Amino acid sequence: MKNQMKYLLLVPGIILLAVFLVMPLLSIFLPTIFTEAGVTLDSYIQFFQDPLNVRIFIRTLRVALITTIICVFLAVPAAYYMSRCKQSVKGILMTISIFPLLTNSVIRSFAWITILGRNGIINQILTSIGIVEEPIQMLYTEFAIVIGSVYLFLPLMLTTLAGVMDNIENDMMEAAESLGANRLVAFLKVILPLSLPGIIVGSTLVFTGTLSAYTTPQLLGGNSNTVMATFIYEKSMSLGDWEGTSVIAVIMIITTVIAMKVLNTIANRLDKRGGDNA
Amino acid sequence: MRKNRFLGVWTVLVFAFLLLPLVIVTITAFGEANVVQFPIQGFTFKWFGKALSSNSFMSACFYSLRLALVATLLALLVGIPGAYALARYSIKGKQLIKSFFLSPTIVPGTVLGFALFQVIVVQLQIPYDIGLLFGHFLIVLPYVIRIVGSSLEQFDFSIEEAAWTLGCGKIKTFFTIVLPNITSGISSAFLLAFINSFNNVPVSMFLIGPGTTTLPATLMGYLESGYDPTVPAFSVLMMLATIGIMFVVEKTLGIAALSK
Amino acid sequence: MAFFNLQDINVSYDKKNNILEGLNLEIEKGELVSLLGPSGCGKTTTLRVVAGFIEPTHGQFILDDTDMTKVPVHKRNFGLVFQSYALFPHLSVFDNVAFGLKLQKVSKEEIKKRVENILEVCDLKGFEKRFPKQLSGGQRQRVALARALVVEPKLLLLDEPLSNLDAKLRINMRVEIKRLQRKLGITTIFVTHDQEECFSISDKVAVMNGGVIEQYDTPENIYRTPKTEFVARFIGFENFIDLKRKDAHTYIASDGSEFVVDNGCDKEDPKGTIRPEDIQIVSSQDNVENKITGKVIVRTFLGKSYQYELDTPLGVIVVNGSSDHVLQAQDTVCVSLPKGKIVLV
Numbered sequence: 079m080k081n082q083m084k085y086l087l088l089v090p091g092i093i094l095l096a097v098f099l100v101m102p103l104l105s106i107f108l109p110t111i112f113t114e115a116g117v118t119l120d121s122y123i124q125f126f127q128d129p130l131n132v133r134i135f136i137r138t139l140r141v142a143l144i145t146t147i148i149c150v151f152l153a154v155p156a157a158y159y160m161s162r163c164k165q166s167v168k169g170i171l172m173t174i175s176i177f178p179l180l181t182n183s184v185i186r187s188f189a190w191i192t193i194l195g196r197n198g199i200i201n202q203i204l205t206s207i208g209i210v211e212e213p214i215q216m217l218y219t220e221f222a223i224v225i226g227s228v229y230l231f232l233p234l235m236l237t238t239l240a241g242v243m244d245n246i247e248n249d250m251m252e253a254a255e256s257l258g259a260n261r262l263v264a265f266l267k268v269i270l271p272l273s274l275p276g277i278i279v280g281s282t283l284v285f286t287g288t289l290s291a292y293t294t295p296q297l298l299g300g301n302s303n304t305v306m307a308t309f310i311y312e313k314s315m316s317l318g319d320w321e322g323t324s325v326i327a328v329i330m331i332i333t334t335v336i337a338m339k340v341l342n343t344i345a346n347r348l349d350k351r352g353g354d355n356a
Numbered sequence: 357m358r359k360n361r362f363l364g365v366w367t368v369l370v371f372a373f374l375l376l377p378l379v380i381v382t383i384t385a386f387g388e389a390n391v392v393q394f395p396i397q398g399f400t401f402k403w404f405g406k407a408l409s410s411n412s413f414m415s416a417c418f419y420s421l422r423l424a425l426v427a428t429l430l431a432l433l434v435g436i437p438g439a440y441a442l443a444r445y446s447i448k449g450k451q452l453i454k455s456f457f458l459s460p461t462i463v464p465g466t467v468l469g470f471a472l473f474q475v476i477v478v479q480l481q482i483p484y485d486i487g488l489l490f491g492h493f494l495i496v497l498p499y500v501i502r503i504v505g506s507s508l509e510q511f512d513f514s515i516e517e518a519a520w521t522l523g524c525g526k527i528k529t530f531f532t533i534v535l536p537n538i539t540s541g542i543s544s545a546f547l548l549a550f551i552n553s554f555n556n557v558p559v560s561m562f563l564i565g566p567g568t569t570t571l572p573a574t575l576m577g578y579l580e581s582g583y584d585p586t587v588p589a590f591s592v593l594m595m596l597a598t599i600g601i602m603f604v605v606e607k608t609l610g611i612a613a614l615s616k
Numbered sequence: 617m618a619f620f621n622l623q624d625i626n627v628s629y630d631k632k633n634n635i636l637e638g639l640n641l642e643i644e645k646g647e648l649v650s651l652l653g654p655s656g657c658g659k660t661t662t663l664r665v666v667a668g669f670i671e672p673t674h675g676q677f678i679l680d681d682t683d684m685t686k687v688p689v690h691k692r693n694f695g696l697v698f699q700s701y702a703l704f705p706h707l708s709v710f711d712n713v714a715f716g717l718k719l720q721k722v723s724k725e726e727i728k729k730r731v732e733n734i735l736e737v738c739d740l741k742g743f744e745k746r747f748p749k750q751l752s753g754g755q756r757q758r759v760a761l762a763r764a765l766v767v768e769p770k771l772l773l774l775d776e777p778l779s780n781l782d783a784k785l786r787i788n789m790r791v792e793i794k795r796l797q798r799k800l801g802i803t804t805i806f807v808t809h810d811q812e813e814c815f816s817i818s819d820k821v822a823v824m825n826g827g828v829i830e831q832y833d834t835p836e837n838i839y840r841t842p843k844t845e846f847v848a849r850f851i852g853f854e855n856f857i858d859l860k861r862k863d864a865h866t867y868i869a870s871d872g873s874e875f876v877v878d879n880g881c882d883k884e885d886p887k888g889t890i891r892p893e894d895i896q897i898v899s900s901q902d903n904v905e906n907k908i909t910g911k912v913i914v915r916t917f918l919g920k921s922y923q924y925e926l927d928t929p930l931g932v933i934v935v936n937g938s939s940d941h942v943l944q945a946q947d948t949v950c951v952s953l954p955k956g957k958i959v960l961v
Contacts, residue, residue: 087441091434091457091497098490099460102471105479156370159363169611173602174371176614180598181378182555184575185591189377191579192384192394199380199394233374237615249702252669255689256696257716257767261360264690267715271706290464292558293572297579310466311561320474327467334462 103331106324121325135329138305141220141295142288142337145227149235149284150277152228157239158269161246168240175236183230187297190226191217194298218300226294231287235280242276243269274348282341286334306330378595385588392585403589413590415567416574423570424553427492431549432542434493435500440534442501443508457501460494465558468494473562484565491559496549503548507541508534544613547605551598617681618642620771620803625675627661627827635661636672636827643820648797648804650814653824654850659807662824663773666805668692679770690719694771695764695802699779701756703748709735709759710744716767730766737796738762754785761793765800772797772804778813790817811851815839823847841879845887845961853889853959854934860885867960871929875906877958886960892923893936894957897949904952908933912947926951 110121125131160171178186193199194216201213216222246269254264292307299305304312306326314323380394385403387396407413435457441447442454460468468491476487511534519529535542560570569577571594578587605613620643627636636658643649651659664670666677668689677685684692703712710731717727735741738758748756757777764772774793778786794817797804808814814821815835822832823846831843842848845856857875859867864880867888875888898904910928918936924943926933935951943949 084441084445084447087437088447088453091438092453094434094490094493095456095459095497098472098476099463099468099494102475103463103467105475106471152370152373155363156367159360159367171367171371172615173606173611174374176611177598177602178374178378180551180555180602180614181595182572182575182591183557184572184579185381185594186377188575188579188587188591189381192380192392193377197393202394229373229377232370236370241615247700247702249698249700250704252667252689253696253698253702253704253763254715255669256667256692256694256773257763258690258693258719259715260688260690263719268704268706272704274706286462290466290558292466292561293576297576307464307466307558310470314470314473315562320478323470324474327464327470330464330467331462334464338462 107328109321110324110328121321122329125322125325125329134304134306134309137220137303138289138307139333141223141227141305142285144224145231145288146281146285148224148228149232150281152232153235153239153280154270154273154277157236157243158265158273160236160240161243162248172237172240175233175240178229178233179237183291183293184297186230187226187294190222190229190298194222194225217298218303220299220303222298223295223303223305226298227288227291230291230294231284234283234287238280238283239273239276242273242279246272275345278341278345278348282338282345285337285341289334289337290330306333381588382592382595385585385592387585390584392583392588403585404593407586407590407593410586410590412574413571413586416569416571419568420554420571423489423492424550427489427553428496428546428549430489430493431497431500432504432546435497435545436504436542439501439505439508440530443505443511444513454501454505458498461498465495465556466561469559469562472559477563484563485568488560488563488568488570491563492553492556495556495559496553499549499552500545503545504538504541507538511537540609540613544605544609547601548614551601617678619645619680621676621678622662622666623676623678625662625665625672625677627658627665627670627672631673634673634827636665639675639827639829641822641829641832643803643805645803646801647819648794648806648817650806650808650818650821651824652808652811652814652821652850654809657824658827659809659824660775661827663775663805663807666771667694667696667773692771693767693769694773695767695769696773697757697760697764697775697777699776701748701760701777701780703756703759703763705748707747708744709740709746709748709751712748712759713763713766715763720767731762734762734766737799738765739792753781754789757781757789758792761796765796765802769802772802774804774806776807776809778808779810786813793817823850825850841959842889842961845889848889848959848961852891854892855890855895856961857888857930858885859888859960865955869930873908873930875953875958876955877960878956879958879960881960883960888953888958888960890953890958892934893921894954895933895935896952896954897935897937897941897943898952900950902950902952905955906953906958907950908953909948909950912943912945912949915943915945924949 111117111119113120160168163171195201196213196217198217200216204210205213250268250272251264254268255261259267290307292311295303295305296308299308306329310323310326310330313319313326383396384392384394386399386401387393388398388400438457442450447453472487472491476482477484516529516533519533520526524532555572557572557576560573564570564573575587575590602611602614605611622639622641625636625639626634628634639662651662653659661670665672668687672685676683704715707715713731713734714727717730735744738761740755740758740762743751743755748759751759760777778789781789790813806814806817818835820832821835821838822829823838824830825846831838831847838847839851842851842853858870859875861884862868862874865876865878867875867877867886869875877888898907900909908928908930910926910933912924913927914925916923921936921938922942924935924937926935926949933951937943
């Protein structure tokens with residue numbers, strides 16, 4: 079094939095990405111730093127001077143962090159169990175984890191409205207057995223966003239981890255046991271460190287996913303629990319503040335990229351361990 | 357395999373957590389009352405009838421299907437040659453180009469939606485639905501690049517060379533030798549791209565217009581303004597469609613094709 | 617009672633088919649015993665019962681007068697070397713070897729001393745900081761061995777530890793294992809399917825088949841006088857001839873010819889068997905014992921000798937002949953089965 083031909087195959091994609099991704103992103107980014115007064119970071123400084131904005135920013139990070147931690151905590155034992163199951167059982171469990179991934183996030187959030195709502199299932203149970211007299215406010219809280227996000231991203235963590243843990247041989251656990259480790263110790267000292275790279279990949283997906291998720295905080299967070307993703311929509315479509323929205327958009331991209339880089343660095347450092355083959 | 361009871365119980369609880377909410381949604385679709393409640397009173401199929409005859413649901417559904425189909429086909433048309441070039445040839449800056457093709461994944465959906473809305477719709481005055489289409493194209497392109505790319509990386513290109521030596525032209529070889537060997541990759545890329553486009557909310561929220569609204573956006577609208585059990589009924593229909601797709605995939609490609 | 621005692625062990629996964637059936641095995645302190653057999657014979661299962669990964673459905677495992685049957689794996693303190701080595705990829709050589717000692721809460725200085733000591737014994741000095749990925753197959757094998765030995769286990773269990781090494785290294789390593797085992801005086805069970813490996817290293821060999829031990833004896837005795845047809849075939853006997861007993865040392869073949877043997881047996885119709893290399897090619901005039909005449913059907917070159925398949929009235933007989941005098945297909949040839957080499961099974 080002619081030398082140019084191979085580049086020709088890439089051209090359509092590059093052009094479309096340039097027109098519909100790079101150009102729009104640049105055209106919202108550039109005005110935020112090029113102003114009549116020259117190049118300045120003023121709009122970003124202003125953003126972080128408003129305590130309301132900072133609260134939203136911190137809330138977004140907090141929700142993403144807590145969601146990630148809960149997902150790791152729930153998924154690690156389950157994924158390990160899954161990876162040690164018979165092929166047929168593993169297939170069923172895998173199917174059950176994939177199903178929510180393919181189900182619309184609106185439906186998945188909607189489920190929690192029914193569960194957490196004022197007359198929802200949990201409140202009905204709590205009031206009927208007399209733990210509380212008045213229904214508790216669970217929907218439209220940060221707690222609801224966290225639950226909804228865990229629900230949204232747990233399958234992703236599960237499938238990621240199950241793939242990694244499949245590659246850990248049974249011998250590892252047995253070797254640790256034969257050296258005097260009970261199963262818990264063997265799990266903590268051998269299986270967990272061996273799955274760390276997978277845990278980090280999964281955490282990256284969950285953390286950045288929660289960071290940018292829109293549906294769940296919109297439906298479960300209500301008006302007083304704005305996160306960055308819902309803030310963008312509010313600021314632009316309700317308030318028509320294009321420049322303010324652009325600032326939020328840029329901050330979101332930067333936050334996502336930083337989170338990815340940090341987790342990537344950790345993953346690489348862990349992976350370097352032992353280096354290449356001798 | 358020696359199993360641990362604690363792990364077993366933990367796993368059951370985790371999977372119950374995954375499934376129960378969807379089971380509850382399903383059950384609420386059968387209640388007779390005009391509000392979504394659990395446990396339900398009475399039993400009826402009427403909400404399904406209402407959902408299927410609802411103009412706004414059905415037209416949004418067809419629009420979403422069309423949108424997902426066109427966006428996915430466009431992504432395949434652009435993505436397969438790209439992935440092929442990246443896997444087949446030594447290209448300067450190969451990693452960079454690949455990252456560029458995958459870069460839409462690191463842009464949060466709302467940011468992408470807003471940027472497209474700002475530039476395409478507001479500044480360039482291009483119709484909403486073009487913006488929506490290319491927004492969805494961007495969302496699904498990385499799936500095509502990643503999945504088709506990985507099946508091309510496993511492809512033994514000496515087969516292609518064998519075809520050339522047998523007198524098969526290069527373009528003909530691509531269609532008769534290469535493509536048939538990566539069909540499973542293309543199929544799973546198609547499915548995942550299609551499903552993710554169909555389910556997308558954040559990009560769509562900025563780019564829907566009158567007559568060009570997507571199904572998830574319509575559902576969102578209902579949920580925010582007050583709704584009856586047609587919402588869970590329609591949800592059940594969507595889940596049934598998903599189950600149908602998963603069943604077909606399991607019988608053909610294997611379920612793992614959907615977890616890439 | 618012997619130091620190590622497996623009594624009437626049954627293992628079954630589905631309650632119908634036993635993987636091990638009424639297995640008994642006694643080992644004296646300090647002995648190295650091999651479990652030899654084809655895949656699926658139950659040798660690895662036996663080892664896993666001993667290690668504690670499988671709880672037998674019936675029977676007892678007694679070690680040093682203590683019932684170990686229900687003791688969990690991590691409390692047994694046995695050294696186990698896996699076929700895959702199962703080194704922990706995230707730990708350095710030092711940490712791999714120190715893993716068991718740390719769990720025993722041995723002091724830091726003691727751990728350092730003992731790990732360094734065992735690494736020296738295993739010829740791994742200077743590799744402390746390497747990771748398993750950076751080691752060759754033989755080195756990994758020695759790390760696995762060091763890791764198992766450093767805890768001063770009551771038993772050393774080796775599950776086909778040499779099967780992933782190339783032929784030359786395998787011979788070196790088996791000498792090494794034997795040397796270490798002797799030096800430390802540690803009771804050892806060695807699972808293998810390679811008879812040469814097993815004979816060279818073991819004090820005793822248990823030949824297994826279908827979940828039972830067919831023969832348990834010294835390597836020499838097993839090599840010379842297998843007790844069953846399975847054992848005989850497994851260790852290289854061919855030429856199984858149906859015989860009828862006439863008296864203790866005389867047996868009649870199906871064509872009426874008489875065979876004399878040195879070691880008789882009590883069976884009424886045993887099979888006589890002999891290794892191809894023990895059969896002598898003779899001339900038709902020679903007056904020798906147990907003579908058979910046959911025609912060459914197939915000739916195979918083995919390097920230092922030729923192997924011939926002969927068509928005889930007693931069926932096909934396989935014979936090794938020297939390369940000095942080469943027979944052709946269709947040649948008629950006389951062979952003699954020396955009475956001292958025939959084994960009755």
